[in-house]
Amino acid sequence: MDVTFIGFVLAFLAFAIAINSFLIIRTAKMIEAIAPAIGMPSPLCEGTPLPAFSGSMIQTGETVCNASLVGKPGVIIFMTSGCAVCEEKKPEILRARQGAKALGVIFLVAEMDSLHAAQQDLSRTSFLSFTMTLNKKSFYRLNPTKSMPLYVFFDENGIVKASNLIGDENWTLFIEKVTAVTLPGDDSNRPTEFSDTVFSGAV
Numbered sequence: 600m601d602v603t604f605i606g607f608v609l610a611f612l613a614f615a616i617a618i619n620s621f622l623i624i625r626t627a628k629m630i631e632a633i634a635p636a637i638g639m640p641s642p643l644c645e646g647t648p649l650p651a652f653s654g655s656m657i658q659t660g661e662t663v664c665n666a667s668l669v670g671k672p673g674v675i676i677f678m679t680s681g682c683a684v685c686e687e688k689k690p691e692i693l694r695a696r697q698g699a700k701a702l703g704v705i706f707l708v709a710e711m712d713s714l715h716a717a718q719q720d721l722s723r724t725s726f727l728s729f730t731m732t733l734n735k736k737s738f739y740r741l742n743p744t745k746s747m748p749l750y751v752f753f754d755e756n757g758i759v760k761a762s763n764l765i766g767d768e769n770w771t772l773f774i775e776k777v778t779a780v781t782l783p784g785d786d787s788n789r790p791t792e793f794s795d796t797v798f799s800g801a802v
Contacts, residue, residue, distance in 0.1 A: 640743040642751075642762035649757045652737035654709065658727045663707065668757055673705025676765070677742045677749045680710070685748045688765050689724070691774060692748075696729060698777030707731055711738045 643649070653664045676692055678685040692708070699706040708730040733741070742749050750770055752760040761769045 640745070642744055642746075642749065643741070643759045645759055645761055647759050649751070649753055649759060650740035652733065652741055654731040654733040654737060656729075656731050657710075658730075663731050665757055668705060668753070670755055671703070671705050672752075672754045672760075673707065674699060675741065675751045675753070676706075676708045677738070677747050677751075678708055678710060679747055682747050684765075688748050689726070691765075693725065694778050695774055698780040701780045702777070709733050709738065709741065711735060 649665055649668070651665055653662060655662055674695070696706045706729055708726055710730055710732050739745060741751060746764055748765040749763065750765055751762040752769075752773070754760055763769065
């Protein structure tokens with residue numbers, strides 16, 4: 600087969616892939632922009648209060664609600680069993696939890712599974728100590744997109760600072776900064792407050 604023809608075909612395929620990628624990204628941005636107007640669910644908006652909810656800690660049975668979160672900033676992570684991406688992100692979430700704990704802030708994982716199913720899923724992990732179960736109503740109030748794994752950052756007044764799928768720019772910056780809390784070495788660039796990790800630059 601003619602080499603020139605093969606080169607032309609490869610160049611055409613590369614161009615087609617580039618156009619396809621551009622269209623996918625552009626379509627995703629368009630959907631994100633028009634979602635509120637056509638009634639599609641979107642993550643909680645920055646500056647809005649956390650919706651009313653009530654859950655139970657898996658390990659202790661302690662009730663968790665809006666009132667119990669007032670006074671400290673924090674993070675809620677939404678996961679469920681059977682979610683492959685959730686499983687993949689667990690080591691990263693554990694690292695984030697260690698840093699957040701060192702800063703003295705709230706760090707919770709929310710599971711929609713039944714208490715028994717959640718206990719089975721997390722029985723051999725350290726997640727049990729900071730995971731709560733939510734009924735569907737509360738789960739979807741806090742996570743209206745029903746997407747997972749998803750995070751919500753909130754301040755000490757229970758006001759949402761950011762919410763999206765784990766892995767976006769805000770989450771990545773949060774991980775970089777909060778992980779620095781537990782790393783040995785120079786303390787000069789370590790965050791000393793939770794606001795240094797999330798509320799100053801990450802959102």
